[in-house]
Amino acid sequence: MHQKKEIINKLRSSNLRPTKQRILIAKKLFDKKETFHFTAETLNKVVNRKGQTKISLATIYNTVEAFKKAGHIREILTNNSKSYYDTNIKSHHHFYDPETKKLTDIDYQEVILKKIPNPPKGKKIKDLEVVISLQKK
Amino acid sequence: MHQKKEIINKLRSSNLRPTKQRILIAKKLFDKKETFHFTAETLNKVVNRKGQTKISLATIYNTVEAFKKAGHIREILTNNSKSYYDTNIKSHHHFYDPETKKLTDIDYQEVILKKIPNPPKGKKIKDLEVVISLQKK
DNA sequence: ATTCTAGTTTATAATTATTCTAAACTAGTA
DNA sequence: TACTAGTTTAGAATAATTATAAACTAGAAT
Numbered sequence: 001m002h003q004k005k006e007i008i009n010k011l012r013s014s015n016l017r018p019t020k021q022r023i024l025i026a027k028k029l030f031d032k033k034e035t036f037h038f039t040a041e042t043l044n045k046v047v048n049r050k051g052q053t054k055i056s057l058a059t060i061y062n063t064v065e066a067f068k069k070a071g072h073i074r075e076i077l078t079n080n081s082k083s084y085y086d087t088n089i090k091s092h093h094h095f096y097d098p099e100t101k102k103l104t105d106i107d108y109q110e111v112i113l114k115k116i117p118n119p120p121k122g123k124k125i126k127d128l129e130v131v132i133s134l135q136k137k
Numbered sequence: 138m139h140q141k142k143e144i145i146n147k148l149r150s151s152n153l154r155p156t157k158q159r160i161l162i163a164k165k166l167f168d169k170k171e172t173f174h175f176t177a178e179t180l181n182k183v184v185n186r187k188g189q190t191k192i193s194l195a196t197i198y199n200t201v202e203a204f205k206k207a208g209h210i211r212e213i214l215t216n217n218s219k220s221y222y223d224t225n226i227k228s229h230h231h232f233y234d235p236e237t238k239k240l241t242d243i244d245y246q247e248v249i250l251k252k253i254p255n256p257p258k259g260k261k262i263k264d265l266e267v268v269i270s271l272q273k274k
Numbered sequence: 275a276t277t278c279t280a281g282t283t284t285a286t287a288a289t290t291a292t293t294c295t296a297a298a299c300t301a302g303t304a
Numbered sequence: 305t306a307c308t309a310g311t312t313t314a315g316a317a318t319a320a321t322t323a324t325a326a327a328c329t330a331g332a333a334t
Contacts, residue, residue, distance in 0.1 A: 017301060017310060040291075056313045061292065077214040077268055081321075082291065095257065106254050115249035119271055120232065120241065126272040131214055134256055135263040154281060154330060177320080193284045198321065218292075219320065 014070035021055045025063050029073065035088035037076065037103045040064055043085075076103060077129055093130040106132070151207035158192050162200050166210065172225035174213065174240045177201060180222075213240060214266055230267040243269070 007026045011018040028046050029036060038046070044060045064085060067073045076084040078096055084103060093106040111130050119125050144163045148155040165183050166173060175183070181197045201222060204210045213221040215233055221240060230243040248267050256262050 019311065059312055075216045077216050079212045079214050079220065083216060104257065110254040111250065112252035113248065114251040116269070117243050117247040122274055123234070123271040124274045125269055127270040129268050131266050132253070132262055133264040134260040137259055137261045156282065196283055
């Protein structure tokens with residue numbers, strides 16, 4: 001799917017030097033069929049599975065921040081103490097289960113808004129996110 | 138508006154012993170005309186303004202947690218590293234300005250949803266929150 | 275009223291997530 | 305091949321929050 005070349009282009013196009021660490025992290029993030037929800041901690045685990053080349057935690061954080069700024073990943077709203085990120089950068093929504101702390105994507109078309117308020121003066125809407133918290137039935 | 142008696146009843150009704158600390162914090166939180174958005178830090182400042190009896194930060198955290206569990210306050214979704222709380226416990230929505238990190242209430246009626254997805258099996262919807270992030274025009 | 279006890283408060287230590295620092299390293303140009 | 309700006313790294317620093325355990329107190333029992 002995502003060959004090394006594509007990944008390198010993606011990095012270059014956002015002014016990120018394609019280092020071996022960034023390429024490896026990008027592979028792990030974007031070489032998935034499905035949307036990937038992660039925290040710095042989980043990404044660190046995935047990237048540094050036994051035997052693989054070691055990438056420092058600082059680089060994990062740096063890269064996540066760089067990818068976020070470049071718009072390759074998005075930060076998700078939760079009321080958890082960790083930051084959650086999503087490889088799905090299309091505007092979409094989430095179910096959040098406070099029990100398991102798991103997020104699930106809700107496709108954009110699954111939520112239709114009939115009315116939204118005007119933003120305050122001097123501001124425009126950057127993003128609109130719906131979070132549906134769940135509980136046991 | 139909220140006399141001491143009412144506050145004491147509110148505390149008792151949720152099995153919280155009405156201590157002098159809890160009463161004072163409750164006054165600061167609920168004795169307002171408007172909705173109050175706060176973090177542990179801001180609440181600590183409000184409660185411990187010069188001259189007032191000192192309430193420890195640990196108690197601020199304990200009390201916020203207790204009030205949240207009791208349903209007297211709600212935690213708000215943001216992607217900020219601090220936890221934000223709201224004395225408005227009615228279902229409602231927010232504008233979030235990442236620049237100033239300020240939240241503004243959006244009245245419930247200002248957002249109308251035409252379609253929302255079914256929750257996953259075994260789960261029901263606990264809460265639905267819309268967050269509209271802002272940026273400079 | 276006095277005593278008792280479980281619940282609460284407190285200062286402080288510990289923990290967790292994240293950011294900073296500054297030295298070592300490397301991609302890519304000259 | 306050498307250079308330089310960008311990047312990585314280990315580890316220290318910081319920020320927010322939670323845990324600990326000793327002292328205190330509300331309110332029931334005596």
